[in-house]
Amino acid sequence: MKLYIKNMVCSRCEMAVKAELEKIGHPVVSMTLGEVEVSGDIEKSEMQLLTNNLNLLGFELLDDKVSKIIERIKNLIVDLVHYKTEKLKTNLSNYLAEDLQQDYNSLSNLFSEMEGITIEHYFIAQKIERAKELLIYNELTLSEIAFQLNYSNVAHLSNQFKKTTGFTPTHFKKLKDKKRIQIDDL
Structure with missing residues (x-):
């Protein structure tokens, strides 16, 4: 099961989210900024507990498609600027479009509409x-x-x-x- 988490922007965030998932008995299979994959499904009661615990830590579970896309764009940019040392081999628009497998103009319009700021x-x-x-x-x-x-x-x-x-x-x-x-x- 894949979870999308808002405000997960650093390695300490990853550790906090991982700890919360382990508390409810769901070890992490893989993790990147804003995304966590756990094995199996999380029951409704566990999901509510996880949501509450993550909210207390300043995180938010995302469930709609638009929020997931916006958060993924933000996380890709944060990762690129703050954690990657090698130079991009392509421009930012191609980088985002390839990762999200969507047209950059659509992503750009969606981001601007939802965030009130351009991706650039x-x-x-x-x-x-x-x-x-x-x-x-x-x-x-x-x-x-x-x-x-x-x-x-x-x-x-x-x-x-x-x-x-x-x-x-x-x-x-x-x-x-x-x-x-x-x-x-x-």
Whole structure:
């Protein structure tokens, strides 16, 4: 049985969801961001308990097709920006269309209608939050950050950063109160 879970955006989220499934006696067969497969079916009473426990942790079980698609798009982008180190071999639209096996224009229209933001703007927001995180860690140069986030050059990253945050990356680094947004709030 496959479950789709909203707000499951990191490895700690995966551990929390796995623990909740094991509590009700359903070990995980496979897991990716936003998706969990368990062997067998989950009874109605167990599903209600799981739903309640996941809600307490800030997760939500998705049951309609549109919500599943939107969450899958978000999880693919989060995974791409925050966890993948290799550069995409194709563009974002092809990447999403291939994974979801749907026309990108349909996905884009659906995402914009449901989220009030384009897929591209969501992707940029994720990249800027990742850039903020890397700037705060202060372990990489701006050039290294631009390279890691697959920007064509530092100027492109800087322009997008300023347009999104109102600050240059250098000015952001100097701020005492770093304003980062949690992944699931984007």
